[in-house]
Amino acid sequence: MRRPEPRRLLQLGALTPGRQLLPDRDHSLYRTVSAPTGQHFPGAAIDVELYPAVDDGRVLATITNADSEQRWRRSVQRRLILGHVDTLDRAVVFALDSRRAYRHLVEAGRDARLLIPRAYQLDAITAGVLWAVTNLDLSLLLDDARLDAAQAAASPYRDMARSTGSGDIAEDLDSVSRLWMGSAFCADHIRRHYDVLSDVPVYWTREQRGEEASTWLLFRHKLRYLRDTAERFRSASQPMTRMFCLPTRAVAASSMSERILLLLAVALMESLGIHTAVTDDPEYATLPGLVMDKQRVIIATWIRADDVWHVDVSDHRNTIAAYRDALGHVQAHSVTADDTPGGRLQTLAEYLNLDWRWLQGRCADLGQYGFVGLAEPRSRLLSLDGVDQACRFIGTLP
Structure with missing residues (x-):
């Protein structure tokens, strides 16, 4: 399989000579990288400095500007420092977050050398994570105070077994912040009602594309929720299972980077001992987000919904039977069925048209370094722990 180019999700804008923006005699190039819009992402621009x-x-970039260290350390906007290595057939680009780059300078002064980890090559994996972090980060930072106010407005609903968060609660929030608020409310709703479950539950998850699935990798509260639920049922005789509906049309409409983000989200769940199952039947796409055992179902929907959230708890027999039949069919006919986490993930990679061996190698490299040197979030609501854990898990599979 041909190695992916990063520019499907990170698009280089027009070049501007560095001397127009930086001190005289500096020969770097200044560019803008576009992190485009998505179904929920608003789109963002990243300033970059490009050096040979x-x-x-080892990758060593020549930094021709004497005060780079001070400028990078104090950078307010997200900025990437890029080193491009020219080969016979293409240019390979490596990147560092500017706030980390100053620590990697080999020597100070003019023509300093910047050491860039080879793991931070821009490709479909790193571009996808940068795309997601940049868009999520920007929205959550801009809406931070409004999110706090919206959460306060939602507090009366927290003690209700059934509620719907209307658009009025989040009318001043952009789409990413609405997702965060709905996701956080639903996670809390499920936690509050775990006591009604008497058996190991089965989960139905509505994410279909990498943009949606990146919330599992990057929202801080979702990793905490996953770890809490995995630990709660770890000693049970049967494993906990999460199920997805990934129709072929959604897969075909997704870029390679988005498909990788989706696979990483599933890998994160598998790394916690949670089994996964996948159906390609689009009829199941209308199911709400839910958690159920043999006697009760907890509804918690926030993705691809008209409202910010819709939650409920039910022991209605007909409702339980309908959901049990649907989820039982998905589990029995999963397109990723296998006895091992590695087998399920490799089968999922094939379904998503991803090169599993290449992906394993890149995840092993990135798992050693983590993404913090490349895509450190600024928002307190985001974390790289989930995507780092997913990469380490894939990289260590046989």
Whole structure:
């Protein structure tokens, strides 16, 4: 399979000579990288500085600006420092977050050398994570105070077994912030009602594309929720299972980077001992987000919904039977059926048209470094722990 280019989700804008923006005699190039809009993402721009680099087993970029260290350390906007290595057939680009880059300078002064980890090559994985972090980060930072006010307005609903968060609660929030609020409310709703479950539950998850699935990898509260639920049922005789509906049309409409984000989200769940199952039947796409055992179902929907959230708890026999039949069919006919986490993930990679061996190698490299040097979030509501854990897990599978 041909190695993916990063520019499907990170698009380089027009070049501007560095001397127009930086001190005289600086020969770097200044560019803008576009992190485009998505179904929920608003789109964002990242400032970058581009420098020539060599790769002799380690990537060293030549930094021609004497005060780079001070400028990078104090950078308010997200900025990437790029080193491009020219080969016979293409240019390979490596990147560092500017707030981390100053620590990697080999020597100070003019023509300093910047050491960039080879793991931070811009490709479909790193571009996808940068795309998601940049869009989520920007929205949550801009809406931070409004999110706090919206959460306060939602507090009376927290003690209700059934509620719907109308658009009025989040009318001043952009789409990403609405997602965060709905996701956080639903996670809390499920936690509050775990006591009604008497058996190991089965989960139905509504994410279909990498943009939606990136919330599992990057929302801080979702990783905490996953770990809490995995620990709660770890000693049970049967494993906990999460199920997805991934229709072929959604897969076909997704870029390679989005498909990788989706696979990483599933890998994160598998890394916690949670089994996963996938159906490609689009008829199941209308099911709400839910958690159920043999006697009760907890409804918690926030993705692809008209309202910010819709939650409920039911022991209605007909409702339980309908959901049990649907989820039982999905589990029995999963397109990723296998006895091992590695087998399920490899089968999912094939379904998503991803090169599993290449992906494993890249995840092993990125798992060692983590993404913090490339895509450190600024928002307190985001974390890289989930995507780092997913990469480490894939990288260590046989």
